[in-house]
Amino acid sequence: MTHSSIASVANDQSVDALIKTIRIPPRPSMLIDVQAELASQEPDPKRLAATIANDVALAASLLKLTNSSFFGLRLKASSVEHAVNLLGMRQSGMLMTGIIARQTVKVDNMSLVKFWDFSAKRAQAMAHLASRMHICSPDLAHTFGLFCDIGIPILMERFEGYQTTLELASQQFEHKFTSIEQERHSTSHTSIGALMARTWGLPEDVSTAILVHHDYNVLNDSTTPETVRSLIALALVAEYSIHKYHGEETLAEWEKGGTQACDFLGLGNDELEDRFEELHDLFNRVH
Template sequence: MSTAIAPARPVAAEDPVDTLIKSIRIPPRPSLLADLQRELAASDPSPGAISRIIASDVGMSGALLKLANSATYSRGRNAKSIEQAIMFIGINQVAALMTGLLARQAIPANSAALASFWDISTRRAQAMVFLSRRLRIGEPDVAHTFGLFCDTGLPLLMERFADYADTYAAASLEAERAFTAIEEERHATSHAAIGCLLARNWGLSGDVSWAILQHHDYGVLDDAASAPAVRSMIALSLLAEQAICKYRGLESLEWNKGGARACAYLGLAEDETAELIDELIEAFHDE
């Protein structure tokens, strides 16, 4: 009696893009951030519990007290404890600031091409908070988080691809095509896609993740089907980008690509836009 041997099932080939993305090192979510997010998700977050989480890390504690006693937050008061610092700044803003500090620790930007990466990211985040409050659009702490994280894919791609510095230089000088189009053409992925993946892995909000993914796709600003929070973050980031570039004496090619759409979405006239940019530049000089 013969025994028939069933043919082996063909193994589905893995998507090359998935394979590529798996080869890029995404820093795991810091345990301190997970603890902080867990407490913030409670129906009534406890300032005491949050202060204990932060106090468990000496570096975070020192950084928070320094921020609370800075000119931006102190208003003449002197925070002597973590709980006082939380009272001065507010729970949500503290969470945004701590998330940023943890990101800076977890995502080093050591290449020459990205020498000022975290300085610019921090300035963008501060500008996003200013604009969110000034225009009364969105939540300032969410705007802060997006401003800080929107380009976090850059150092991760710089670490993965030996020739990414060339790609970054070419994309930065591209006057018409999307920055991400150059990246995708050369590496089959982009810093926006990798930054979105990081944001999701770190438990950031869905709006922040989507805004990171689409922040170089300015057509989203005209798309009424896209979430207002996502469109607002992208529009505000263009204003922040223009202010940072003018402060540094540079031309913003991103503003040239999407600035008009951002102003139209935000309902800003040309003189109103110029006034906001000037206020931001003045605030940068005062730091």
């Protein structure tokens, strides 16, 4: 499956009349400003810090994350500029994208605490695995970990019965997760999530991986970009590790794609268990 064919799948799956009734949050101006600074010819940490500091709530969230046990920094950030210098511009931008997403994507009739906690854990786990296995950029892995299921709260807001759809799809050990969504709602969280990722200016590999991350056949498809396959495989390992951390040994998605993910990543049983142990230690430190 090539880039062009993947893009056409997104277009085929997204029925125009339906899409118009689904609210895709526009890219916030703060995110536009942060991305513009990072993409400039000479990115300046002082300018980036000044942009972030314009929003008191976002600035406070960045400081809180910077000083959390996840980063384990020897020094504590005393200001936004100090935080940007300690973390570096790329990681600061990555964290800001996640913070902004959490503040932007809200559903009135649903508590998103568990959704965002799971997304944060997955992002942290993927960044850790990517840095240890040198398979893709940890920043890219973290971004995908945060955004791969971003279509779920959007569809939750649009469809009253979507919670039931989620429960049905998560129990499917044979049929693809998204086929249940398509059958019940004529769209899927992957299509909507990929659309939002493009709207928000996220990297193309991230939006592509969001679109196909429940199609584990792509892990064996050499025409699919390697970074896309890496993100999908890492996400599956990360998600299964989270379930095991919470004492849940069975995960339908792992049964459908776990073997392909491990084969792609070159993980044998012993090394996989070692990775799970590392991630559980990480979760214990952070939470």
